[in-house]
Amino acid sequence: MVGIDEVARLAGVSTATVSRALSGNGHVSPTTRVKVEAAAGELGYVVSSSASSLASGRMKNVGVVVPFLGRWYFSSVVEGAQQSLLRQGYDLTLYNLTGGGEERRSVFEHFLLRQRVDAVIAISLELTESEVARLHALGKPLVGVGGPIEGVRTLTIDDVAVARLATEHLLALGHSRIAHIGGNNAFDVDFHLPTNRRVGYEAALEAAGITVSPENFQPADFTIRGGYQAAKQLLGRPHDRPTAIFAASDEMAIGSILAARDLGLSVPRDVSVIGIDDHDLADFFGLSTVAQFPRGLGEKAVEILMDQLHPGKRDQEGLNTPMPFELIVRSSTARPPE
Amino acid sequence: MVGIDEVARLAGVSTATVSRALSGNGHVSPTTRVKVEAAAGELGYVVSSSASSLASGRMKNVGVVVPFLGRWYFSSVVEGAQQSLLRQGYDLTLYNLTGGGEERRSVFEHFLLRQRVDAVIAISLELTESEVARLHALGKPLVGVGGPIEGVRTLTIDDVAVARLATEHLLALGHSRIAHIGGNNAFDVDFHLPTNRRVGYEAALEAAGITVSPENFQPADFTIRGGYQAAKQLLGRPHDRPTAIFAASDEMAIGSILAARDLGLSVPRDVSVIGIDDHDLADFFGLSTVAQFPRGLGEKAVEILMDQLHPGKRDQEGLNTPMPFELIVRSSTARPPE
DNA sequence: ATGAAAGCGCTAACAG
DNA sequence: CTGTTAGCGCTTTCAT
Numbered sequence: 001m002v003g004i005d006e007v008a009r010l011a012g013v014s015t016a017t018v019s020r021a022l023s024g025n026g027h028v029s030p031t032t033r034v035k036v037e038a039a040a041g042e043l044g045y046v047v048s049s050s051a052s053s054l055a056s057g058r059m060k061n062v063g064v065v066v067p068f069l070g071r072w073y074f075s076s077v078v079e080g081a082q083q084s085l086l087r088q089g090y091d092l093t094l095y096n097l098t099g100g101g102e103e104r105r106s107v108f109e110h111f112l113l114r115q116r117v118d119a120v121i122a123i124s125l126e127l128t129e130s131e132v133a134r135l136h137a138l139g140k141p142l143v144g145v146g147g148p149i150e151g152v153r154t155l156t157i158d159d160v161a162v163a164r165l166a167t168e169h170l171l172a173l174g175h176s177r178i179a180h181i182g183g184n185n186a187f188d189v190d191f192h193l194p195t196n197r198r199v200g201y202e203a204a205l206e207a208a209g210i211t212v213s214p215e216n217f218q219p220a221d222f223t224i225r226g227g228y229q230a231a232k233q234l235l236g237r238p239h240d241r242p243t244a245i246f247a248a249s250d251e252m253a254i255g256s257i258l259a260a261r262d263l264g265l266s267v268p269r270d271v272s273v274i275g276i277d278d279h280d281l282a283d284f285f286g287l288s289t290v291a292q293f294p295r296g297l298g299e300k301a302v303e304i305l306m307d308q309l310h311p312g313k314r315d316q317e318g319l320n321t322p323m324p325f326e327l328i329v330r331s332s333t334a335r336p337p338e
Numbered sequence: 339m340v341g342i343d344e345v346a347r348l349a350g351v352s353t354a355t356v357s358r359a360l361s362g363n364g365h366v367s368p369t370t371r372v373k374v375e376a377a378a379g380e381l382g383y384v385v386s387s388s389a390s391s392l393a394s395g396r397m398k399n400v401g402v403v404v405p406f407l408g409r410w411y412f413s414s415v416v417e418g419a420q421q422s423l424l425r426q427g428y429d430l431t432l433y434n435l436t437g438g439g440e441e442r443r444s445v446f447e448h449f450l451l452r453q454r455v456d457a458v459i460a461i462s463l464e465l466t467e468s469e470v471a472r473l474h475a476l477g478k479p480l481v482g483v484g485g486p487i488e489g490v491r492t493l494t495i496d497d498v499a500v501a502r503l504a505t506e507h508l509l510a511l512g513h514s515r516i517a518h519i520g521g522n523n524a525f526d527v528d529f530h531l532p533t534n535r536r537v538g539y540e541a542a543l544e545a546a547g548i549t550v551s552p553e554n555f556q557p558a559d560f561t562i563r564g565g566y567q568a569a570k571q572l573l574g575r576p577h578d579r580p581t582a583i584f585a586a587s588d589e590m591a592i593g594s595i596l597a598a599r600d601l602g603l604s605v606p607r608d609v610s611v612i613g614i615d616d617h618d619l620a621d622f623f624g625l626s627t628v629a630q631f632p633r634g635l636g637e638k639a640v641e642i643l644m645d646q647l648h649p650g651k652r653d654q655e656g657l658n659t660p661m662p663f664e665l666i667v668r669s670s671t672a673r674p675p676e
Numbered sequence: 677a678t679g680a681a682a683g684c685g686c687t688a689a690c691a692g
Numbered sequence: 693c694t695g696t697t698a699g700c701g702c703t704t705t706c707a708t
Contacts, residue, residue, distance in 0.1 A: 005702095014678065014679045014680075020703090048452065050392040050701080053684090054701080072408060079434055079436055092431065094416070096417055098417055099421055114385055224619060261599070283563075343686095352696075390686055391686090392699095393686045684704105688697100691696080692693105
């Protein structure tokens with residue numbers, strides 16, 4: 001391993017100058033900067049991150065905590081964050097909590113505390129007070145993606161508004177028997193996302209003067225299979241079959257489309273379907289949906305952290321930054337049958 | 339931040355003893371170990387990873403390089419690796435190369451070299467000689483998942499055998515007009531996986547005395563949409579329509595099932611479909627497939643690295659470890675129509 | 677703009 | 693089994 005002193009010797013300057021030239025901290029004349037860079041390149045020098053971190057207190061690394069990795073939404077947020085971080089020279093240390101409770105504890109009580117990360121991004125996790133307190137005590141910037149957390153900088157989508165937008169699209173097409181496939185309680189722990197979406201759905205119906213009927217609601221687990229089963233219930237009714245389904249995720253919406261087909265119903269002629277996400281598969285299934293841009297969430301989260309880590313730029317858009325969403329109409333929604 | 343010396347003072351021992359007690363390296367009497375642990379717990383002490391790394395040369399961190407994250411296979415391998423690493427007290431630093439060439443260069447020439455990781459796992463990446471050389475020069479253990487790499491410890495699935503197994507299943511059911519949806523050239527760069535699967539398919543046919551016909555092959559891009567389009571070609575032919583399709587991935591197989599439906603064909607009555615992966619969705623679609631266990635790959639990769647990092651245990655199963663696969667028969671395959 | 681030198685917080689010989 | 697001590701390789705005042 002070639003060290004900083006060898007570079008200094010080759011360039012004919014002190015190690016301090018090499019450090020300044022390569023890190024960009026402190027002033028170095030253009031001439032020496034070039035000399036140093038040449039020397040470093042020639043020797044294939046790369047700073048030792050541990051030495052650099054120990055001396056400076058900066059890790060050039062951010063921790064990203066996710067509840068799952070296999071789901072499209074999460075991997076997209078991570079991809080977005082990763083790409084932004086790489087460009088800034090930062091590493092991304094991943095903590096996937098799929099395993100369960102014990103894992104979560106060890107991540108928060110041990111891994112995140114050993115001064116390995118400069119900041120952390122928590123995706124769709126409702127952090128406990130003590131988890132937040134630990135991180136704050138270390139002075140580590142923290143941004144939450146996916147829901148408001150007490151006293152934490154967050155990026156959120158207005159789930160109520162998203163659900164209302166989707167429902168209003170159906171309403172505008174002339175539907176009135178609109179069913180909703182929402183999340184079951186297991187998914188309500190973090191940020192009550194299913195609840196919020198249901199609230200938006202109901203608000204839209206009420207604003208249109210339509211009575212919300214409990215039999216037009218089915219809970220599911222956010223998967224294609226779950227959506228399929230829920231839709232079978234909804235569409236299998238002998239009378240008053242809904243003419244439209246609003247599913248709280250694209251995967252459940254796709255399940256609904258498949259269920260409709262299996263019941264001999266045509267989408268969108270007999271039944272319209274709309275989801276939320278703009279999942280990879282949405283386009284293939286011609287699914288109308290409300291897009292939320294997860295890669296953008298990851299990128300924005302990094303941007304906020306960088307502002308906090310290197311202050312001096314503009315800043316503070318308030319504690320909570322609302323993120324954009326957008327109705328995308330494809331071929332799964334149309335006017336209801338006569 | 340409480341440091342090791344405060345713990346030492348509280349416990350009434352030297353910092354060296356605290357280090358030994360907490361890290362498990364070196365002998366400490368049970369009594370003092372308990373005292374030290376109590377002191378550390380009371381003060382909420384957690385080692386500074388940079389100081390520890392600088393002094394010891396160990397990072398307790400492994401780098402995982404993936405070409406994509408959104409695909410089921412990759413995120414599953416990463417999940418498996420992550421879980422094993424967490425249990426060993428290791429962090430996982432993720433390098434997602436989705437961005438393209440420039441990103442790959444910076445990861446290999448800069449990120450992986452700054453002494454941040456003890457080892458690296460490369461998933462489905464055909465590393466160049468210089469990439470391997472750089473890592474080896476640092477003395478970093480490296481394991482490749484998904485294909486053999488010159489001089490590198492790897493974990494591979496015998497793609498030829500997997501494809502043969504799938505094809506033989508179809509053959510055993512009595513099919514003879516068996517089409518194959520393989521990968522297009524873009525996917526052949528890393529490990530020639532599409533080629534190998536095609537070779538296995540052709541070998542099985544030939545062994546059964548069936549002539550391989552080029553019109554029974556369609557390339558696609560490993561997605562549901564790609565499989566759908568390819569299957570439409572294959573199944574849309576006026577005569578000699580294949581009675582079975584073997585797709586090189588479950589996603590393409592699912593696309594084939596959807597295509598068959600849209601063409602008014604019933605699966606498996608009119609056409610049988612088999613894939614490779616045992617994707618999350620395979621069960622829902624009743625897809626017969628050859629399972630490869632990606633979480634297991636991730637876990638095994640970590641196991642191998644740990645053996646290399648902490649020698650003394652058993653070891654060396656040869657440079658290349660073949661991984662298991664298994665035929666799973668569901669409802670998408672049956673005897674061909676009369 | 678550059679150099680000298682004092683650590684950053686911990687680990688690993690080496691003694692005892 | 694435990695303490696003493698010398699660094700690990702870099703960054704950062706403080707001078708100049």
